[in-house]
Amino acid sequence: MLRKCISPNASIIKFIVLLIVAIVAVILPLLLQNPYYIQIIIMVVVNVMLAMGLVMLLSSGLVTLGCAAFWAVGAYASTILVMKVGLNFWYTLFLSGIIAGVIALGTGVVIVRLSKLAFTFVTIMIGTIVYLVVGRIEFFGGWGGIVGIPKPDPISLPFDVIVNFTARTSCYYLIIFLLLVNILVFYALYNSRIGRAWKAIKLNPQLAETLGINTNRYALAAYIIPAVFAGIAGSFYAHTFNVVEPDSFGFWKSIYIQVYAILGGVNFYILGPVIGSMFLTLLPEIFRVAHEIEPLITGCILLIVVIFLPGGLLSLPQYIHGSTGLEGKQNVFLRILRRKKR
Amino acid sequence: MTGALFAQLVVNGLATGMIYVLVASGLVLVLGIARVFNFAHGEFYMLGAFTAYFVVTLFKLNIILALILSLVLGAFLGAISYRSIFHYMRGDLLRCAAASIGIGLILKQSIVILWNPTSHSIVSEVFKRVIEIAGVTLSVGKLIVIFLGLLIMSGLYYLLMRTKTGKAMRAISLDSKTASLLGINTVKIYWLTMILGSGLAAVAGGIVAPLFVVSTNMGEGILLTVFMIMVVGGIESLPGTVIAGILIGLLGSFGYHFLTGFSELFMFCFVSIFLIFRPRGVFGSFVKEVY
């Protein structure tokens, strides 16, 4: 049945699916009247942006476990600039991205040339340092964080329409817009020779070098670009949720971002993070009653996916059709599945 | 600064440092030889501590027995997690990391759920470590920690340098393909390394239990410190890690005492600056070319 989908009509189907998704995205706030649900969806989208960034770095072969750091930088930078320096949110939204990018540039230049293992370790440290800086230093609010962050200023559109951001709905549309920009930029990059260079670096960095690809520069790009978007997402987060506290930006957040990416499938640059984030942001909400069980369930799901479906949830269709060859005990599960189909 | 104060700070620092060294060595072994990135290493430490605590408080057994049980528990956890999970993804660091995160979450939450209140510290006051006066007031407990640490590390040294298994381990850490071609049963060594490394973490937890607070968060805390130590010492270098661990322990001890507002932040910043100038760490060679 899957094979029937991959036919000349595939692009029409893709278009229809995208159209449906777009329509749903636009009318979603109207369907979900409860602002709390809208807030959850907003969080899902933020997580999608963060996970997408991680996947971009992964596509060039590097693993970062400090991605929450740039998110934090964006959030705190925007907060400080708005509350203490008095800038308008609409400037700080982009400034935060730039600040995060600059920090990424500074750290990246040094660490990109390290071995993969060392790179990962140092990203952990960067994440921890940022966490400690915003936690310990009073200027950044200390452990209690900063509360009462103002919402984005109202913007006026043509036809005398003024959009203000006190309601969740407006924030929702803003983040959808930001996500759209993120997806477009990333899509353009992946489908260009830049994306090809990343893939080459991931598969065989030595070969890529002998083919004239400056691996360090491309890895640096894969490090900085996600940082910029994480910074923007951070700024959005701070002003939508009005609170920033260090614990949301710690090591565990970086881990969870990693998990969003892996759960969806790291080979699916855009859809993977979407599925992963949706799954794992909505899951705690379902288990909100038994708050303690949630990490347990997350851990189990993660373990199962990593063991049996290392390509992530989205690789399930491929497996059922047997197009990836995995040996060993993991395949027992899939063989059983396949036997049952016959 | 008096001699007494100096001695106390040194003892404190060495004791903390020893614990770091034990846990860090475990992870260096697991990472360098078995090529498994085990994020649950911190939770093994935590479980070792809980085991020791329960063995002594609930069953009122000897502390030495408690330590042995911690070691056994750690070894057991290492063994089954390797056999059932890590064996299939050895070498793929991301996958190992993800799997071990899952394991860590499960282990930690299980403890949290089983022993309410959640992550409040269970203050363990196992036995009063009498403060002995040897010209200077030193904590016996901490001296015992240092002693035990040295004992275990010497055992580790002996294992790695003088036994056949140890040689096999070292060979594999250098070049696993050649090692297997030379007839070394690499799978068995990976398994043994995992047992050894996890056992080290757990026994460190057991040693810590009587002295410090036992809480469900201790795994995460020590893991981050251990990462930092590994980066400073050189990720795959055991001697470097030992030196770095002791240094960090001492740095913390002196730092907390003398600098108001000293915190992990200071340490991390200090370490980062060190890294900018010497990314290799003390003995490490992890600044490779891109290949």
Add this chain to the structure above:
Amino acid sequence: MVLLEIKHLNKYFGGLLAINDVDIDVQGLEILGLIGPNGAGKTTLFNIVSGISKPSSGEILFKGKSITGLKAYEIAQLGIGRTFQATTLFEDSTVLENVLTGFHMRYKTGTWEAFLHTRSARNEDKTCRFKSMEILDFMGLLPLKDEMARNLPHGYQRILGICLALATNPTLLLLDEPATGMHPEEVSNLITLIKRLRDSGITMIIVEHQMQAVMGLCDRLAVLNFGRKIAQGMPGEIRRDKEVIEAYLGTE
């Protein structure tokens, strides 16, 4: 006209002197054979010339300019391409994508244009794809263009490796044991291909053990043993050189 000059090259690996005061020159449009017993340092030499390793001392001049100490990608951009002893490909990509990656540095349109997918960028993509297929055709792999690189039989993988290097439009091509694992039919096919490459203007240095191939193909030979160059000259002379014979057969 001298294309490549290796002057007084030394390379230490710890205490081991892997390359010992080696001087070699390569003339334009010639095929130079680099031979010697295993472990003589041939691949190490290639690694140094292509920029993967740095020499301990000595100089390398390419087209008269020093390339000593340059990074591998810089050397590639200057026109030196290479293949590897162990099959080195992008295994999880198709054959066509593999070769297309080789074109990366030849793009005239900038990175920005690539990102924005401007018309010129897209056109250049199409052109490069077409040129990739030309290379595959030249080397006989065109029918396999959509196959995954890792699924190719070994002999074809070696040829694909050469295609990748060709994609960079090299002036000098370093071939590291291209005939390994090929049977005689494939080898003579390879020899024809190499001759065609030379005719199209590429100078080559070939490391090879199969003497038939080497003797018939190469204009000159350089012989390494234990990191030292022990002979350089025409195949006829080398065959009769006493030191060379000793190196291969050992002293009586």
